[in-house]
Amino acid sequence: MAVQCEEYYPEIKGSFSFEIEKVLFSRQSSYQRVEVVQSKGLGRVLLIDGLVMLTERDEFVYHEMIAHTPLFVHPDPRRVLIIGGGDGGTVRECLKHQSVEKVTLVDIDELVTRASLEYLPSVAGAVLSDRVECRFEDGVKFVKGTTERYDIVIIDSTDPISVGEGLFTHAFYQDCFKVLSDDGILVNQSESPAWQAEEVAKISAKLRRVFPRLYFYQAHIPTYPSGHWLFGFASKQYHPMRDFREAYYRQFAHPLRYYNDGLHRGAFALPNFVKELIDAQ
Amino acid sequence: MAVQCEEYYPEIKGSFSFEIEKVLFSRQSSYQRVEVVQSKGLGRVLLIDGLVMLTERDEFVYHEMIAHTPLFVHPDPRRVLIIGGGDGGTVRECLKHQSVEKVTLVDIDELVTRASLEYLPSVAGAVLSDRVECRFEDGVKFVKGTTERYDIVIIDSTDPISVGEGLFTHAFYQDCFKVLSDDGILVNQSESPAWQAEEVAKISAKLRRVFPRLYFYQAHIPTYPSGHWLFGFASKQYHPMRDFREAYYRQFAHPLRYYNDGLHRGAFALPNFVKELIDAQ
Numbered sequence: 001m002a003v004q005c006e007e008y009y010p011e012i013k014g015s016f017s018f019e020i021e022k023v024l025f026s027r028q029s030s031y032q033r034v035e036v037v038q039s040k041g042l043g044r045v046l047l048i049d050g051l052v053m054l055t056e057r058d059e060f061v062y063h064e065m066i067a068h069t070p071l072f073v074h075p076d077p078r079r080v081l082i083i084g085g086g087d088g089g090t091v092r093e094c095l096k097h098q099s100v101e102k103v104t105l106v107d108i109d110e111l112v113t114r115a116s117l118e119y120l121p122s123v124a125g126a127v128l129s130d131r132v133e134c135r136f137e138d139g140v141k142f143v144k145g146t147t148e149r150y151d152i153v154i155i156d157s158t159d160p161i162s163v164g165e166g167l168f169t170h171a172f173y174q175d176c177f178k179v180l181s182d183d184g185i186l187v188n189q190s191e192s193p194a195w196q197a198e199e200v201a202k203i204s205a206k207l208r209r210v211f212p213r214l215y216f217y218q219a220h221i222p223t224y225p226s227g228h229w230l231f232g233f234a235s236k237q238y239h240p241m242r243d244f245r246e247a248y249y250r251q252f253a254h255p256l257r258y259y260n261d262g263l264h265r266g267a268f269a270l271p272n273f274v275k276e277l278i279d280a281q
Numbered sequence: 282m283a284v285q286c287e288e289y290y291p292e293i294k295g296s297f298s299f300e301i302e303k304v305l306f307s308r309q310s311s312y313q314r315v316e317v318v319q320s321k322g323l324g325r326v327l328l329i330d331g332l333v334m335l336t337e338r339d340e341f342v343y344h345e346m347i348a349h350t351p352l353f354v355h356p357d358p359r360r361v362l363i364i365g366g367g368d369g370g371t372v373r374e375c376l377k378h379q380s381v382e383k384v385t386l387v388d389i390d391e392l393v394t395r396a397s398l399e400y401l402p403s404v405a406g407a408v409l410s411d412r413v414e415c416r417f418e419d420g421v422k423f424v425k426g427t428t429e430r431y432d433i434v435i436i437d438s439t440d441p442i443s444v445g446e447g448l449f450t451h452a453f454y455q456d457c458f459k460v461l462s463d464d465g466i467l468v469n470q471s472e473s474p475a476w477q478a479e480e481v482a483k484i485s486a487k488l489r490r491v492f493p494r495l496y497f498y499q500a501h502i503p504t505y506p507s508g509h510w511l512f513g514f515a516s517k518q519y520h521p522m523r524d525f526r527e528a529y530y531r532q533f534a535h536p537l538r539y540y541n542d543g544l545h546r547g548a549f550a551l552p553n554f555v556k557e558l559i560d561a562q
Contacts, residue, residue: 002294012338012503013283013322018295041294057293058475061552194339194503220501220509220552222293222475227508228501255553262550269547271342271501271539 011195029111036119055223064259065219067093070185077151083139085156086112088124096254103132110136140166143175155188173210183237193274194226204278217267292476310392317400336504345540346500348374351466358432364420366437367393369405377535384413391417421447424456436469454491464518474555475507485559488515498548
């Protein structure tokens, strides 16, 4: 019997397991258990409190979709704030945009970044860039206290349990609104409409109270629960499709594996049951 | 320890399991093992040779997407041929279109339909309609021998192993082309681009040799491997987006849970890694 890593999905009373060759890193921080394992079929896998945060096999989907979707809409994104995302994958994608002068990464747990730098360098390496400031502190307190303003805020959080819970509150979204420039865009990971329907409805209702424009888009992330993942796109001014920068996209030089211009538009076309969830108040 | 039903995914050396309350039906036919189980979180589940064919929780995604996508493109679909699909879910969706005069269902294994009628009546009940002819015979031989012509052919098959293998060959696609009317459309389930990449590339290459127009579209099906599922749309004449019947869609009276007009278009917007797979020859 091979050694297994198993993630349980309470809503469907089911689980996803994968075979592992070796535990490369496992340590308890003040906040959570951080682990990196070598799997047999998914590359290296980052786990927090036993839940899959990313796998080398499909992390590109999540990171491309959470970063490029707002960055191809805002006409001149210079300052990006990432809350959570200590693994560095979202930073890596943001830095592909030349207009981005500075990325501020605020993750409460330095251990995530240290483990990722050592065991997932293709994901985390970008945090070492001169254009990146890493702050290991509570993102909730940071947005409450800072006087800085950002063009893009990306909430790259864990699930709305334990450490991540504060990143799903109305008060936090209000503070994010405040730190955004007048034409700023907030994007957040918004859980699975298939297996976390209640969470999706709550996120939508809370964001809608704060932002004048709210849209959701979806992506296929096989190693997340159900594989059907949602992102919120909350904007002060821009429309995700009408303001898509086609000309800039055409001269963008970095090869991407998931995101493209057609997909940008297609991702905002949601199934009926998802529309109902996000429109429920 | 709860009783588990487990499906292994060889490409990622992982598996999906769900808790079951009761095995409702389990019998070996001449072709395969057919089972219906009552799960704890996914409703009833139809298994063939241990693989999940459908769950009551998410079968609507697969059946709506495989049926409505061609039926909202062809201007006057009257005769529909379904190969496989003995559970009846695809039949149910096709019958929602008034223009459809006759659905011919050809499944090699009557046991699938009998088990579904007894234990999954909300899925299978439609096969009893006067507009449906069920033929329990080999679909490969049927399309080779028939002189009938169809506006739509839907290949609603199992995976390209054992019983389903013949439904993924170049010769079979040629026979399907022959039984299609001059403006006919073929749609087939085309596996997962995430975890069955080689199969996807093979299906695409074979269809492309036969059909002048070939497109693929995707859907989120949580209980299929990776949740990222592809369908082929092979057409003699019509374009899946340019020929979408907007006016007809607007007056379509049946509520749907996944499919809608925006999603129809969005589903054809594919990630870069999927485009590469289907364009590889």
